[in-house]
Amino acid sequence: MSADVAPDRDAEGEMLEIIPLGAGSEVGRSCVVATFRGKTLMFDCGIHPGFSGIASLPYLDDVDLSAVDALLVTHFHLDHCAAVPFLVGRTDFRGRIFMTHPTKAIYHMLMQDFVRLMKQGGGEEPLFTDADLEASMKRIEVVDFHQEIDVDGVKVTPYRAGHVLGACMFNVDIGGLRVLYTGDYSRIADRHLPAADIPAIPPHVVIVESTYGVSPHSPREEREIRFTDKVQAIVRRGGHVLLPVVALGRAQELLLILEDFWAQNPDLQRVPIYQASTLARKAMTIYQTYINVLNADMKAAFEEANPFVFNHVKHISKASELDDVGPCVVLATPSMLQSGLSRELFESWCEEPKNGVIIADFAVQGTLAREILSDVNKVTARDGQELQLNMSVDAISFSAHADYPQTQAFLDTLAPPHVVLVHGEAGEMGRLKRALDAKAAADDKQMSVYTPKNCQAVQIIHKGERIAKLTGLIAEREVEEGDVVAGVLVEKDFGHMLIAPEDVNNYTKLRTSTLTQRQLVPSKIAIGTLRFALEALFEGLHTVATLAPEETEEEEEAGDEEKEGAKGEKKPAAKSRAKKAKMEELTDVEAAENKFEIITEGLSINDGMVTIRKRYADDVTGVEHVVIEWNSDPLTDMIVDATLSAILQLESEPENLKEAEAGLRDAIKTKDERSAEKWRLHVVAAMLEAQFGKPKVNEKKATLTLNIDGIEGIVEYRTRTVLCENESLRQRLDTTIGRIDEAIGDAAYAHAVHSISASSTKFA
Numbered sequence: 001m002s003a004d005v006a007p008d009r010d011a012e013g014e015m016l017e018i019i020p021l022g023a024g025s026e027v028g029r030s031c032v033v034a035t036f037r038g039k040t041l042m043f044d045c046g047i048h049p050g051f052s053g054i055a056s057l058p059y060l061d062d063v064d065l066s067a068v069d070a071l072l073v074t075h076f077h078l079d080h081c082a083a084v085p086f087l088v089g090r091t092d093f094r095g096r097i098f099m100t101h102p103t104k105a106i107y108h109m110l111m112q113d114f115v116r117l118m119k120q121g122g123g124e125e126p127l128f129t130d131a132d133l134e135a136s137m138k139r140i141e142v143v144d145f146h147q148e149i150d151v152d153g154v155k156v157t158p159y160r161a162g163h164v165l166g167a168c169m170f171n172v173d174i175g176g177l178r179v180l181y182t183g184d185y186s187r188i189a190d191r192h193l194p195a196a197d198i199p200a201i202p203p204h205v206v207i208v209e210s211t212y213g214v215s216p217h218s219p220r221e222e223r224e225i226r227f228t229d230k231v232q233a234i235v236r237r238g239g240h241v242l243l244p245v246v247a248l249g250r251a252q253e254l255l256l257i258l259e260d261f262w263a264q265n266p267d268l269q270r271v272p273i274y275q276a277s278t279l280a281r282k283a284m285t286i287y288q289t290y291i292n293v294l295n296a297d298m299k300a301a302f303e304e305a306n307p308f309v310f311n312h313v314k315h316i317s318k319a320s321e322l323d324d325v326g327p328c329v330v331l332a333t334p335s336m337l338q339s340g341l342s343r344e345l346f347e348s349w350c351e352e353p354k355n356g357v358i359i360a361d362f363a364v365q366g367t368l369a370r371e372i373l374s375d376v377n378k379v380t381a382r383d384g385q386e387l388q389l390n391m392s393v394d395a396i397s398f399s400a401h402a403d404y405p406q407t408q409a410f411l412d413t414l415a416p417p418h419v420v421l422v423h424g425e426a427g428e429m430g431r432l433k434r435a436l437d438a439k440a441a442a443d444d445k446q447m448s449v450y451t452p453k454n455c456q457a458v459q460i461i462h463k464g465e466r467i468a469k470l471t472g473l474i475a476e477r478e479v480e481e482g483d484v485v486a487g488v489l490v491e492k493d494f495g496h497m498l499i500a501p502e503d504v505n506n507y508t509k510l511r512t513s514t515l516t517q518r519q520l521v522p523s524k525i526a527i528g529t530l531r532f533a534l535e536a537l538f539e540g541l542h543t544v545a546t547l548a549p550e551e552t553e554e555e556e557e558a559g560d561e562e563k564e565g566a567k568g569e570k571k572p573a574a575k576s577r578a579k580k581a582k583m584e585e586l587t588d589v590e591a592a593e594n595k596f597e598i599i600t601e602g603l604s605i606n607d608g609m610v611t612i613r614k615r616y617a618d619d620v621t622g623v624e625h626v627v628i629e630w631n632s633d634p635l636t637d638m639i640v641d642a643t644l645s646a647i648l649q650l651e652s653e654p655e656n657l658k659e660a661e662a663g664l665r666d667a668i669k670t671k672d673e674r675s676a677e678k679w680r681l682h683v684v685a686a687m688l689e690a691q692f693g694k695p696k697v698n699e700k701k702a703t704l705t706l707n708i709d710g711i712e713g714i715v716e717y718r719t720r721t722v723l724c725e726n727e728s729l730r731q732r733l734d735t736t737i738g739r740i741d742e743a744i745g746d747a748a749y750a751h752a753v754h755s756i757s758a759s760s761t762k763f764a
Contacts, residue, residue, distance in 0.1 A: 013463030016177060018207065018420055022046065022058035023079075024454035025426040027364050030080045031058035032181065032207055032422060033068070036174045036462070037494065039154050042071045042095070043170060043181040043207070045087050046079040049336045050366025053124040057083050062455045065093040070151045072158075073099045074183025075167035076106040077246060079364075082114060088139055089132030096151060097140045100158060102166025102290045104140050106248055106283055108133075113247075113279050117340070145197075145293070153493035159197040162186035163400040164249035165287060165294075171199050175494030176464040178203040180414070184423070185209065186400040187410055190220065191256045192287075192307075193400070194295040202414045204462060210421040211362055211401040213428025214435050227254075227396045228261045230358060234392065235271045235327040239354035242391075243331045244342040244369060247280040250361055250398050251331055252287065255313055258329065262312040273313045274322070276332040276341050281315050284308050319344050335360075336367035339382075343368070347381050349391055356392035362399045365425060404432065408439060411447075418460050419449045426451075468496040472503035515632040519640075520615065523626040525650050527614050530626070531603055533646050538605070542639060547602040547611060602627075609636055610643065657686035677702065681717055687740050688715075692733075706733075 016036040022029030028048035034041050040063075047056040065087070073081050084107075087093050099107065111133050118126035143149055145168060148157045153175075158168035163184045171180045180203040185196040217223070234241045245251040255275065262268050275281065287294075291302050301307040316322065319341060322330065332342035346368075349355040363370040372379065372393050379387050402410065411419060419436065421429045429451045440447040450458045470479075474487045487498040490508055497507065504512050527546075534544045602613030615625040626647055630636050660682035667676035678699050685697050685704055695704040695715075704715040713724040713733050720737055724730035 013461040016179070016205065016460045016462050018205075018450075018452070018458040018460070019063065020422050020452055020454055020456070021060060021062055022048070022454060023423040024452050024456060025424070025429055026454070027211060027362065027423055027425060028079045029056065029058045029083070030074075030183070030423055031060075031083070033063050034172075034179055034181075034207075036177055036179075039152070039174050040068045041151075041154065041172060041174075042068050044074055044080040044183060045071060045083045046077070047082040047127075048366075049079060049334070049338060049364050053127065057086060057127070059455050060087065060091060065091045068093055068095045069154065070096045070098060070156070072156065072170045072172075072181070073097065073103060073107070074161060074170065074181070075164050076103050076110055076248065077164065077184070078110065078114065080183060081107055082111065083127075085111060085128040085132040085136045088136040089128050097136070098143050098149070098151075098156065098158075099140055100145065100166040100168050100293075101142045102286060102293060103168075104137075104142050105286050105289075106166065107140075108137055109279060109283055109286075110247070111136075150493070157199075159199055160194060160293075162189070162193050162196040165193065165252075165290060169196065169199075171203060176466075177205070177462045179205045179207065180416075181207045182209055182402075184211070184401055186402055187406040188217075188220065189295055190253055190398075190400060192252060192294050192298045196402075196410075198410070198413055203416050205418040205420065205460060206411065206414060206416045207420045207422060208407065208411070209401060210407070210424030210429045210432045211399070212403045213424060213432045214404045215428075216405050217397065217403040223396055223398065224257055227257065227358065227360070227398070230356070230394055230396065231258070231261075231329060232265070232268060234354070234356040235268070235329065237354050238327050239352070239356055239391075240322075240325075240327065240345075240349050241329040242342065242345055242349060242355070242357040243329065243360060244335045244337050244346070244357065245331050245333060245360065246335045247277045247333045248283050250335070250400065251275070251277070251280055251333075252308065253398055253400075254331060254360060255310060256307065259310045259312055269312060271327050271329065272325070273310075273329045274316050274331070275313055276316050276319075276330055276345075278315070278317050279333075280331075319348065336364055336369045337372075338367055343382065347387060350379065351388045351390050353390045353392075356394065359393070359395045360398045362397065362401060363395070404435065407432070408436070411436065412439075412443075415445060415447070417446060417448065419447060420458055421449065421451050426453075466496060468498045471497040471499050471507055473500040474498055474503070516629065517632050517640075518627060518629045519644075520625045520627050521644065521647055522623050523647055523651055524624050525626065525647065527601055527603060527612075529650065530612065530647065533650060534603065534605070534643060537642060537646055538639075542606050545604045545607075547604050547613070549601050605639060605643070610639055612643065654686060654689075656689075657683065660686050684715075684717060684737070684740050688736065691736060 014037055016034065019033045020031070021033060022031040023044075026048070028046070028050060030044040030046045032043045034043070045058060049056075060083075071084070071087070071093070073084065075081070081099075081103075084097065088097075112130075115126065115128070115130055115133060143156075143158055145158055145160050148155055150156075155173040157171045157173075159171060161167040161169045161183055163186050167184065169180060169182045169185055171178060178201065180199060182196075186193075187195050189195045218226075231241050243254060245254060255273075258273055262273065287308050288306060291299060298307060322328070322345070330345060332340070332345055334340050334342055337343050337346055346357060350357075357372070359369050359373060361369075363373055368379065372389060373395055377389055379389050381387050421432060424432065433449045433451050436447065436449045440449075448460075452458050468489060470485065470487075474485065479485055485498060487500050488504055490497050490499060490504075492508075499507050501512070504510050531544055531546065538544060602611055604611055610628065610630040613627050613629075615627050617624050628640055628643060630640055660679050663679035664676060664683055667673075667679055681697060681699060681702055681704070685695050688695050688704060688706065692706050692708050695706045697704060702716070702718045704717060706713045706715075708729060711724065711726045711729055713722065713726075713729055715722055715733060715737060717737075720734075720741070722730050722733045722737065724733065
């Protein structure tokens with residue numbers, strides 16, 4: 001799969017991927033999939049009017065349909081919705097489906113008729129059945145204009161699109177990224193529908209139709225005059241006027257125009273107007289039901305009478321009803337002349353010069369409607385017979401698709417950083433892209449325009465703001481700009497909130513628990529020695545205190561028993577008896593657990609955050625241990641790691657270093673400065689031995705002589721002077737001596753005190 005990548009790909013952010021499965025550099029089978037932050041939405045799912053069977057479907061096998069969270073259908077035209085029953089009944093799509101109320105109602109009627117036509121067609125197996133259609137109806141959820149709905153954290157809002165009854169644009173907000181999909185839209189009001197809305201909050205990405213490219217529409221009034229002039233010219237010469245239309249949408253617009261024109265011209269009222277669609281007649285009840293979505297003129301008209309009850313329009317259901325009928329006007333489906341009654345009438349009338357056909361909708365490439373607009377003289381009938389095209393052919397568009405001026409003004413208002421063009425032929429899309437690029441450059445605006453083909457991904461990097469709302473206890477404290485606030489960051493439906501750990505149960509579905517860890521480390525180190533080491537290690541960061549031996553409840557009671565004994569009567573065995581009695585009462589499991597109870601003296605770090613106790617050799621372990629216990633969390637775990645490192649380092653000290661450190665401690669304790677200098681020199685010698693080999697110690701001169709690969713180095717320790725002909729080795733020794741001073745905490749030369757041995761030569 002190829003990718004059209006946005007210019008700011010290298011910036012930090014997350015990727016939005018948009019893939020047209022249909023309507024990519026073509027008009028028909030609209031179906032666009034957008035994926036961002038783990039959410040996948042599908043916009044529309046229609047068929048291509050120029051193809052039949054499987055070939056008419058979007059390229060649904062190009063994505064994982066089971067991962068699609070929702071399908072948003074903009075309106076009821078077949079090229080936007082006719083593949084929905086197939087999607088529901090024949091694929092693994094399991095997402096939700098949304099339409100407006102009028103769209104769902106008309107969709108059901110249209111698709112029932114579509115299923116009937118597929119059954120009558122013969123040859124190819126129908127794409128879906130009545131059962132698939134009914135299954136889709138059960139899945140469809142309805143939504144009103146401007147109603148915000150939540151789809152698993154994605155905010156979806158439909159806006160009016162004009163175009164046809166119930167048509168909408170969908171604005172989706174996925175974690176702060178706003179994408180507007182227009183579907184088919186019109187920013188110009190017509191006789192019965194208002195213009196498309198402009199969302200209040202500008203989107204980051206607009207996926208917009210490009211049906212008419214850079215072509216402008218003529219003013220509506222001018223088109224209506226041309227249309228009625230052409231119609232009356234044909235009927236006045238005794239001909240039949242064929243108006244191929246979609247059953248619902250433009251048909252109602254044309255009927256309103258004809259009804260008004262006939263009412264103003266009594267001499268034409270002898271010429272009948274026929275609507276050759278039972279479906280359209282049934283659907284008129286829906287127009288009457290949803291008056292609230294029509295424009296202000298229609299709402300006002302309904303106050304007096306139903307404007308969709310026509311005085312000059314009759315209904316027919318088959319072509320034979322027009323036998324022996326003189327001049328007339330017939331609105332018949334479908335609009336592209338591919339099949340049905342409009343195709344039947346076209347083939348019957350096309351060779352008669354006095355007849356005429358007016359294409360009032362956009363003619364899709366690959367259809368008969370498009371073919372006859374290209375100045376052909378002959379056409380091929382459905383039975384293979386060649387027919388002369390003698391009737392007049394005109395194109396007067398009443399298509400409610402945005403033209404270039406509408407699209408340009410719409411995008412100027414929204415000013416999105418990214419525009420993805422769909423629903424347009426490749427040439428028109430290319431011309432529109434160049435025009436939009438030029439306009440953005442002239443206005444000094446940053447706007448990237450993409451023209452993907454079917455199954456070609458557009459990848460856009462979006463870097464949005466991330467805002468966390470302080471909630472609960474953490475919100476009670478006053479904070480100022482620049483303050484550091486710590487807590488638990490919770491992401492919910494793409495939003496973030498910062499809460500105190502104690503509030504996790506209140507604001508999330510998470511449940512907290514405490515994990516207490518206990519680790520036994522074989523060690524003979526005295527608790528006092530370990531305390532000195534940890535105090536030096538954590539100096540200024542964490543507090544280390546001594547813990548008294550623990551007593552069990554039975555031992556406490558036994559202690560009380562001793563105190564309460566008669567004067568002169570001592571009961572020294574009371575505690576032992578209590579402990580023995582307790583052990584006899586325990587089960588095997590309890591006894592096993594009790595073996596690890598620690599009651600000796602110990603250490604506490606940060607008021608009990610970590611406890612360290614000594615466990616002497618017994619029948620269970622056989623050797624002495626240090627037992628570390630703590631409630632696990634990131635900070636405490638780090639403290640324990642440092643404590644373990646200190647214990648292991650103390651255990652791993654060589655014997656000569658231990659002897660020297662013991663001598664140094666004793667000298668410090670007795671304030672014997674001469675002895676302290678001697679033992680300090682031996683401590684340094686033991687540490688140098690670990691890196692360079694055993695040095696010669698001269699206690700009188702306080703020097704250390706090393707031979708490293710035949711190179712001699714002398715350390716005059718009183719002045720910390722290193723003598724060596726090899727400069728590199730001299731620097732190494734000098735650096736090592738400095739680090740040793742830090743390790744043993746020499747007050748005169750060390751820059752910092754970090755001693756695991758707690759050795760120091762500073763006397764009080």
